[in-house]
Amino acid sequence: MKLITETIEDVRHVTEAKEDGSKNMYIEGVFLQSAIKNRNGRMYPEEVMDSEVARYVKEAVDRNCAWGELGHPNGPQINLNLVSHRTVALRKEGTDYIGKALITNTPMGNTAKGLI
Numbered sequence: 001m002k003l004i005t006e007t008i009e010d011v012r013h014v015t016e017a018k019e020d021g022s023k024n025m026y027i028e029g030v031f032l033q034s035a036i037k038n039r040n041g042r043m044y045p046e047e048v049m050d051s052e053v054a055r056y057v058k059e060a061v062d063r064n065c066a067w068g069e070l071g072h073p074n075g076p077q078i079n080l081n082l083v084s085h086r087t088v089a090l091r092k093e094g095t096d097y098i099g100k101a102l103i104t105n106t107p108m109g110n111t112a113k114g115l116i
Helices: 046-061 107-115
Strands: 011-017 023-033 067-069 083-093 096-103
Touching: 023 083, 046 083, 083 107, 096 107
Parallel strands: none
Antiparallel strands: 011 023, 023 096, 067 083, 083 096
């Protein structure tokens, strides 16, 4: 299996204060795109992406288990030792899917916070 990666530079970070005075850091930006040719020369139809994103939101995001690694995993399985964030929201804007991810209080999440 060959994993395809994309890099999108337009990501912003948000820090939100919690009631106890601590803060959560998030990243937000374009997580997925459909109906355009990506850097790997592939184009994913909007209707396919819509159904897959809806499934992912239902099965992972809504269940608080949409984990991600710092960098990009070598395969579809997430290595929990490398978790840096958890996607908390995905919404569609045109053919883009805007995501919001909480940077976790894990070793790799702390590395991500330092990089941000």
